[in-house]
Amino acid sequence: MSTTSVRTRFAPSPTGFFHIGSARTALFNWLYARHTGGTFILRIEDTDKERNSEEYLRVIYDSLKWLGMDWDEGPGAGGASGPYKQSERSDIYREYLKKLQSTGRTYEKEGAIWFRLEGERQNIREKYKDGDRLIEREIERVKAAPVLIHDVIRGDVTRAEDRDFVLVRANGEPGFHFVNVVDDITMGITHVIRGEDHLSNTSKHIELYKAFGVTPPIFAHIPLILKGDGKGKMSKRDRGALIEEYQTRHFLPEAVRNFLCLLGWTPADGREILPIADVIAQFELTAVHQANARFDERKMSFLNQQYVRALPPEVFALKAEAVLRAAGIVDDKTSRALLQSVFSLIQEKVSGLENAPALAGYFFKEDFDFDPKVHESLVKKDIPGQRVAELLPRLEGLESFEDALVDAAIVETATEHGVKPVAYYAPLRFALSGTGGGPHLNAILRVLGREKVLERARRFVENSKK
């Protein structure tokens, strides 16, 4: 087969944050390039010079890398179609503007350079929505011939442009539609994979391709990600909308990426949790959905939990330790042995690395919190302080906290006081950890050790008397 190789691109503008929708767009471009053995290009749309680029650019690079997406051409990667920042491509834009000017497809108005559509013109009054308000204004409408958009996801879409648009703004900066098309042409982009919000812009772009005498690339307009609740698409203020949030909450990037794959695409083999290599192998643009998908925070968490639990224990330990360090719970002085035992206990209990501190904190510090809700429910059915007090002498009598000895001590105490052993487990757990759940109680005792257990139990009894 002598088909030219696939070239896709992701073209974010440095805004200081990385939206989940952008991440998904980048991902689909990346997946398609990897699936076809093509080239994935990163292009920076930084025409807005006001922004503090370096810092904002880093957000883009870091987010892409975090999600495991590498680019073959672009900043830091080189490539033959550079430069890859729009702010450095003025010469190219000037050259392409000349082409349009030479064929009479441009004109100036109010200091800006406009693209002239071909067709009959007439002035009409039209209504349009500005936020909630309906405004009436007069515009020049052009009866341009409809253009046909071939879209691998949506099929053929016909749409007619009906007004000229700006190529270069009055301040001299080229506008989005113009640079987008010029860049895609000069970078040899074969597949434009982008959000459905651009479908309506595509007729403008095709007009430009025609004006340049260039065959348009293949388009693939992917569905949008809608708010988890409420109306409209995800906006940066919505919970879960920014990649940064997942980073600070210690989500596993593989999990986030897996979740993103599932928003708008389903693997042919029906699996939901699958390694990225398998996604790459199966990914097809034609299989991308048409309908917008609502963001589901709980499914995201579920996937994250699955990934965390599936982590090799030593990897989990490494990551969990980093989280605990960041939370100030452990440091260089913390015993390695203690860390290891705690991590092997909590890996199967965590819903995500972000709750490792809550789950493991009491192993490392004496001033752990007592959950008031758990206390309340304990007090409701029994007197926890008294139970621990009853148990304490027998525990003190034990030389070591082997499971069998501890269990025997509890059974004996229970028999003595005429209750079931169960009555002692919850109060003791609460005294030692301040929680109502967690690892097996025997394991907690073993890891905590005799001294700490007795100390915490005594303190609990004391405090209960107050």
Place this chain on the structure above:
RNA sequence: GGCGAGUUCGUCUAUCGGUUAGGACGGUGCGUUCUCAACGCUCAGAGAAGGGUUCGACUCCCUUACUCGCUGCCA
């Protein structure tokens, strides 16, 4: 208002004219267990509405409704 796209359980989805409309998340109940989580099983839960086409429609066509997007010298 105009133009474009979309519409299967609460959510993400499977179904490529013939299925008891399947799965996952979430929810329910049960089991396991000293607890929580996990896990296993259970139950509830869907073709927007109305017309066609067809022996037969979730699947094809039309209309309506609703949703989303575009309608900027933002990208």
